[in-house]
Amino acid sequence: MTDYAIGDIQGCYDRLREVLHRVAFSPSRDRLWVAGDLINRGPSSLETLRYLSGLGSSAVVVLGNHDLHLLAVALGGHQPRKKDTLSEILDAPDHNQLIDWLRQQNLCVHDSDRNLVMAHAGVPHIWGIEQAVACAREVEAVIRGEHAEEYFTQMYGNEPPCWDDSLSGMDRWRIITNYFTRMRFIAENGTLELATKEAAAHAPGGFAPWFEFPRRDDTRVIFGHWAALEGQTGDDQFIGLDTGCVWGGALTIMNLDTGEKIHCDC
Numbered sequence: 001m002t003d004y005a006i007g008d009i010q011g012c013y014d015r016l017r018e019v020l021h022r023v024a025f026s027p028s029r030d031r032l033w034v035a036g037d038l039i040n041r042g043p044s045s046l047e048t049l050r051y052l053s054g055l056g057s058s059a060v061v062v063l064g065n066h067d068l069h070l071l072a073v074a075l076g077g078h079q080p081r082k083k084d085t086l087s088e089i090l091d092a093p094d095h096n097q098l099i100d101w102l103r104q105q106n107l108c109v110h111d112s113d114r115n116l117v118m119a120h121a122g123v124p125h126i127w128g129i130e131q132a133v134a135c136a137r138e139v140e141a142v143i144r145g146e147h148a149e150e151y152f153t154q155m156y157g158n159e160p161p162c163w164d165d166s167l168s169g170m171d172r173w174r175i176i177t178n179y180f181t182r183m184r185f186i187a188e189n190g191t192l193e194l195a196t197k198e199a200a201a202h203a204p205g206g207f208a209p210w211f212e213f214p215r216r217d218d219t220r221v222i223f224g225h226w227a228a229l230e231g232q233t234g235d236d237q238f239i240g241l242d243t244g245c246v247w248g249g250a251l252t253i254m255n256l257d258t259g260e261k262i263h264c265d266c
């Protein structure tokens with residue numbers, strides 16, 4: 001069995017199948033870790049979602065901001081945006097099944113044997129792994145539970161900007177969500193800057209890329225989300241897999257045992 005991890009697919013189904021073919025991925029033998037943003041912006045979100053959900057236990061998936069946006073449209077009464085390519089999912093006969101499957105996915109997965117964690121945007125340095133996993137489980141339970149509608153109605157927003165143990169309810173769920181799915185630049189005290197999407201060199205004053213703050217542990221972090229990084233973090237502990245497939249870059253898959261990366265041009 002080989003475990004592979006893949007960056008933001010964003011509905012680029014043909015590239016997904018091409019890169020899986022190149023590594024001879026077999027769902028009956030191998031596993032695919034998917035770093036979030038399965039859908040949106042690309043041409044084939046419905047096919048992508050059907051394929052990944054059909055992998056069953058051969059897929060290990062975390063939710064990205066675009067996946068949460070689909071859930072917010074489907075469950076929170078939000079309107080799709082102009083650039084969205086989600087209507088084929090919303091209109092599909094199996095739409096309820098696909099949305100239910102998406103709701104069951106995690107914000108963060110931790111493999112203690114491999115000393116590895118995966119989250120769409122990353123894991124902030126202010127949290128140890130235990131706290132990060134506990135925070136993820138809290139919000140995952142909300143997304144699957146009776147408060148899901150309230151959560152998705154109020155999910156959007158940049159406030160509060162920073163973690164505080166005393167936060168509760170929607171404020172607490174929103175900042176946890178923003179760390180796991182939207183973070184790029186962060187301040188030493190954990191304050192997020194969510195407006196800047198450019199490469200790491202464009203850090204606004206007082207902020208730095210989240211992976212430049214040393215962690216208290218040596219856990220490797222797999223993430224996607226930040227296309228302008230082109231997969232470069234300058235540190236093997238932090239593995240960026242979003243290489244901008246949907247922006248004319250490449251789709252990247254990594255063999256988790258050997259560390260080998262394969263790129264499929266888009």
Ligand SMILES: Nc1ncnc2c1ncn2[C@@H]1O[C@H](COP(=O)(O)OP(=O)(O)OP(=O)(O)OP(=O)(O)OC[C@H]2O[C@@H](n3cnc4c(N)ncnc43)[C@H](O)[C@@H]2O)[C@@H](O)[C@H]1O
Binds near residue numbers: 226
């Ligand atoms: N709580 C919340 N609040 C607000 N929104 C929430 C939310 N929760 C979920 N969302 C959702 O989040 C989504 C964000 O939408 P948008 O804000 O429209 O984001 P996007 O441009 O599609 O990209 P994304 O943020 O995924 O970043 P990426 O690095 O790929 O691309 C970013 C940019 O990098 C550029 N880029 C790509 N490759 C590059 C490269 N090599 N060099 C330089 N720039 C590059 C691209 O052109 C692109 O403009 C929406 O669906 C929104 O609804």
